[in-house]
Amino acid sequence: MEELIEHSRLQQAAEKPLRLLWPLLRPHRFRLALGVLAMLVSAGGMLAIGQGLREIVDRAFADHSGKFLNDALLVLLCVILLMAGASFVRLKLVYQVAERVINDLRKKIYAHLLSLDPAFFEQHQTGDQVSRINADTTVLQLVITTNLPMVFRHSMMMLGGIAMLCVVSPGMTFAVLLIVPLVIGPIVYFGRRVRARSRDTQNRIGDVSAYSQETLQGIQTIQSFGYEGEAARKFGAMADDVFEAAMKYVAYRAILTAYVIATVMSGIGVVLWRGGYQVLAGDMTPGDLSAFIFYATMVAGAVTAISEALSEFSRASGAADRIMDLLNTRPGLQTSAAPRPLPEKIRGEMEFRNVTFSYPARPGHEALHEASFRVAPGEVVAVVGPSGAGKTTIFQLLQRFYDPAAGSICIDGVNIAECDPRDVRRHLSVVSQDPAILSMSVAENIRMAKPDASDDEVRRAAELAQAHDFISAMSLNYGTMVGERGNRLSGGQKQRIAIARAILKDSKILLLDEATSALDAANEIAVHKALKHLMQGRTTLIIAHRLSTVQNADRIIVMDNGRIVAEGSHAQLYAQKGLYTHLAGLQMDLKAG
Structure with missing residues (x-):
């Protein structure tokens, strides 16, 4: 037997x-x-x-x-x-x-x-x-x-x-x-x-x-x-x-x-x-x-x-x-057989409604706890807070890399949990703190946002991101290979290529995660000008530690331990003598020192 x-x-x-x-x-x-x-x-x-x-x-x-x-x-x-x-x-x-x-x-x-x-x-x-x-x-x-x-x-x-x-x-x-x-x-x-x-x-x-x-x-x-x-x-x-x-x-x-x-x-x-x-x-x-x-x-x-x-x-x-x-492994995100479509042209409104979320690898720790806020179409909102406060988690949930355990996230009033993740991401342009640069040419890296973009469109995006000059100085210009993970580029160059990528995508919603963190003072001013022009008429959510990045935002959201602890303008929050005042003080001390 x-x-x-x-x-x-x-x-x-x-x-x-x-x-x-x-x-x-x-x-x-x-x-x-x-x-x-x-x-x-x-x-x-x-x-x-x-x-x-x-x-x-x-x-x-x-x-x-x-x-x-x-x-x-x-x-x-x-x-x-x-x-x-x-x-x-x-x-x-x-x-x-x-x-x-x-x-x-x-x-x-x-x-x-x-x-x-x-x-x-x-x-x-x-x-x-x-x-x-x-x-x-x-x-x-x-x-x-x-x-x-x-x-x-x-x-x-x-x-x-x-x-x-x-x-x-x-x-x-x-x-x-x-x-x-x-x-x-x-x-x-x-x-x-x-x-x-x-x-x-x-x-x-x-x-x-x-x-x-x-x-x-x-x-x-x-x-x-x-x-x-x-x-x-x-x-x-x-x-x-x-x-x-x-x-x-x-x-x-x-x-x-x-x-x-x-x-x-x-x-x-x-x-x-x-x-x-x-x-x-x-x-x-x-x-x-x-x-x-x-x-x-x-x-x-x-x-x-x-x-x-x-x-x-x-x-x-x-x-x-x-x-x-x-x-046989199925994606953790459950998408309906008939997902709800987002409008072809969205207004750009975003809203978190009592969102609670824990990462699968850390189920006992809440990265967000009952977070609620609304971003109006065309509004520029900065999110600040200490490391681990939940700022990056907001960006990941907005891109529907994960679904919240409780609450809902809406774009133009549509719950994105009911949408195809690719449809959601189509309306978002992202520049992360550590941008992914692949082992291909400069032009191909920028075209990731729009594979059918013309050479003129790629060049224009690079110009707005203050990247055209250093790209033109390379041996093969836009055809130069950047190496594995972009190891032939400096940190600032990688960041500007990522910004050019976001500019080329031309989405209604911009997510900027420390988008100018790797730039020197001169380039930061130039890129701020380009981003200010780009952000006109678009809803923008910014994660930043630098005061220069957030002071001009329409509104600032302060986070700590996965909770929203304050909202308001720079002047309002600074006058409250709370966490924001402490963070701003650290920035000023660092700048003075």
Whole structure:
């Protein structure tokens, strides 16, 4: 009973990669069918060689003229050429399909990752997701290019070989088939263990990928603190864990392969011994024995190859599990099947109504508590407060990266929880404190806001953001590559490109999160002029610590510990001698000092 259960689990392990890959393989059915036909031709050629061997042993040596041998060689060469052609067709078709399918799978995984909300990335390492796109899909690629064709081809050869064994000697065939349970048993036994070790190895590879990506992205900090040795030690320990997990997988597979070879070859030896006695007794011809040994060896090789392929299927099952877990992950944001649309042109009114929110990674801490405020169309409102007060959380909720636990957020009176997040974000332009600059050209980074923007539109946005001069001084101007995470740009340059991006989007609502924090005094004045022009007729929400940024706002919201503690103009709030007065005093002391 336990063996049947194990066999079922092994079968499921083989099915998982196929269940994941079949929707992607289905469009290539015609190529796959041709590949299977080529396998049939190749397998048929091998079976024909066995019959030719019997004829040569029984007849050719009796024909002293050599004519039969000459004819046999000609036929053999024709069969070999046919098999070679079939193998060429099979390999070409299979590898074409494999490359296309894995390419489609990688695109599917990446597109799915882009659809997940920030809450997912709070709780899962980015490097581990990269490992699923690269390492796990490479394992599955081997299923298509090697394991699946191997199982098909050797299954055909095994079935054909058994049929030919029955034709040559039914009695001895029965003896050969007695070996099969001795081979299948260990395959079933080790299958689950190989699968478990494979998944463990893939998970550890994901951990290594995540750690290496994280440390290399922070290489300046690593080197600045002299942390290279400790980082290398931790990486080495993680790499050793991968090695240990891989060795356990290799050990199981090596034991299985050695057992199969020993069992199968011993069986062939016994069959050869018995067949030799039958030849001596005149019950078999030497040709029949030769053909029987040929087919028995073919069947044995096929069983060994299939056992190895099933081991690889168990390994691929671990990779398929990880990919299917990811693809089955649904975004935390629930969007209605018929989302409520926002107007094509909004007025720009925003309102928080008793909003309470906690981040998924910190469910016991309220980032916002019953926050309520309204921003009228065209109004400029600054949000100030100490670090951790909830200022950035307001921006993230407005962009519907998260939904509040209680209360509602409205744009033009429409609850954005009822809208498609992409529709909400279409009406927002954002400049964050640490802007994301991707490894592409300056123009492409600015065009992220509007991919179809003309060169003139990009240049105009850069001019308004005071970025055109330094871009023009670069080697390739707007075509200059900025490096990974914009590492070829200064902090101020990255900030101005981000501002140009927001200007190009030209949305009705502007969200400026410390938008001038990385600019020197001269550029800050210039950018303030550009932003002042841009903000005309638009609703603007600003997060800032600098007094120069907030003093000209129509209204200031003061936050502390997720609560709104005061609202008013700079003069009103400063006169209240509260938290705002304290924050403003710190700014003045800093400026004076």
